[in-house]
Amino acid sequence: MMTTLIQNETRRSALLSYFSLFTSLGTLLCCALPSLLVLFGLGASVVSMLSFLPWLVTLSRHKQWTFAVAGLLIALGFVNLYITGPRLKAKTCDSGDSACDDASRASEIVLWVSAAIYAVGFFVAYVLGPILTSLDR
Numbered sequence: 001m002m003t004t005l006i007q008n009e010t011r012r013s014a015l016l017s018y019f020s021l022f023t024s025l026g027t028l029l030c031c032a033l034p035s036l037l038v039l040f041g042l043g044a045s046v047v048s049m050l051s052f053l054p055w056l057v058t059l060s061r062h063k064q065w066t067f068a069v070a071g072l073l074i075a076l077g078f079v080n081l082y083i084t085g086p087r088l089k090a091k092t093c094d095s096g097d098s099a100c101d102d103a104s105r106a107s108e109i110v111l112w113v114s115a116a117i118y119a120v121g122f123f124v125a126y127v128l129g130p131i132l133t134s135l136d137r
Helices: 002-039 043-052 055-061 063-092 098-136
Strands: none
Touching: 002 043, 002 055, 002 063, 002 098, 043 055, 055 063, 063 098
């Protein structure tokens, strides 16, 4: 019973962290990376990337939804890791259980990497353009 509860919590935390990572990578690929490449004068690279990965056009047309879903998943990951996770860990794991500590640490690393990727993507997709436009005047 206790082992099953630990496994379910670990699986749920890992899935949420990995979904956060993949959605933040999606925001980076669809919206931030093409803008950054065009900014550096690599428009031909963007064209070849879009011909190889045509689904990026659909994602970039709906970038508000892409960023909203990714941000929501990352926020839920933080809630899970720092609010609900410690309460469940205290109930289900022993104080020196290395499996619980390793799973928590891995989820924490993946979540923070996801948040960093999301922040870079958000900056390039929404903030960098207006900054460069105001500097151009």
